[in-house]
Amino acid sequence: xxxxxxxxxxxxxxxxxxxxxxxxxxxxxxxxxxxxxxxxxxxxxxxxxxxxxxxxxxxxxxxxxxxxxxxxxxxxxxxxxxxxxxxxxxxxxxxxxxxxxxxxxxxxxxxxxxxxxxxxxxxxxxxxxxxxxxxxxxxxxxxxxxxxxxxxxxxxxxxxxxxxxxxxxxxxxxxxxxxxxxxxxxxxxxxxxxxx
Numbered sequence: 001x002x003x004x005x006x007x008x009x010x011x012x013x014x015x016x017x018x019x020x021x022x023x024x025x026x027x028x029x030x031x032x033x034x035x036x037x038x039x040x041x042x043x044x045x046x047x048x049x050x051x052x053x054x055x056x057x058x059x060x061x062x063x064x065x066x067x068x069x070x071x072x073x074x075x076x077x078x079x080x081x082x083x084x085x086x087x088x089x090x091x092x093x094x095x096x097x098x099x100x101x102x103x104x105x106x107x108x109x110x111x112x113x114x115x116x117x118x119x120x121x122x123x124x125x126x127x128x129x130x131x132x133x134x135x136x137x138x139x140x141x142x143x144x145x146x147x148x149x150x151x152x153x154x155x156x157x158x159x160x161x162x163x164x165x166x167x168x169x170x171x172x173x174x175x176x177x178x179x180x181x182x183x184x185x186x187x188x189x190x191x192x193x194x195x196x
Contacts, residue, residue, distance in 0.1 A: 066144065080158045
């Protein structure tokens with residue numbers, strides 16, 4: 001009776017053969033363009049649209065990185081404010097100037113992080129003048145330098161307060177660094193506005 005029960009069972013070679021017939025065919029090699037790439041080739045102007053969106057994403061990432069540097073400088077400036085607060089005479093003497101620098105730095109940080117990327121419409125054609133593009137790249141590289149300089153000036157101010165140096169001069173240098181960065185960012189935004 002057991003023989004009858006197992007008579008209909010397949011041996012392992014037959015099972016493997018059945019399994020191999022159930023497997024999907026292998027994927028074709030990726031030597032051809034993908035369907036999406038072929039679609040892009042067929043739609044006039046789409047490559048410029050995709051490139052523009054990639055530029056916008058890169059611009060947002062760049063501004064976020066610079067914004068984090070500026071925010072770190074603001075937090076360090078807050079520590080300087082607390083340090084100055086320990087000496088009531090110094091706190092009163094420099095409170096307004098320190099507050100003005102902090103306000104400018106906060107404004108710059110907000111502008112950098114929250115600047116709109118703009119939108120000119122679905123599949124809009126767009127060409128970028130190479131000169132403008134080179135200016136944007138130059139501003140982007142410079143802006144990291146501006147953010148680093150602001151950080152250095154805040155650190156110098158903090159050191160000056162700690163050792164009892166010329167706080168007024170350190171504040172003047174920090175304020176100048178923030179104003180230079182704000183001017184450069186405004187100019188960059190004007191160029192970008194002209195591109196859209």
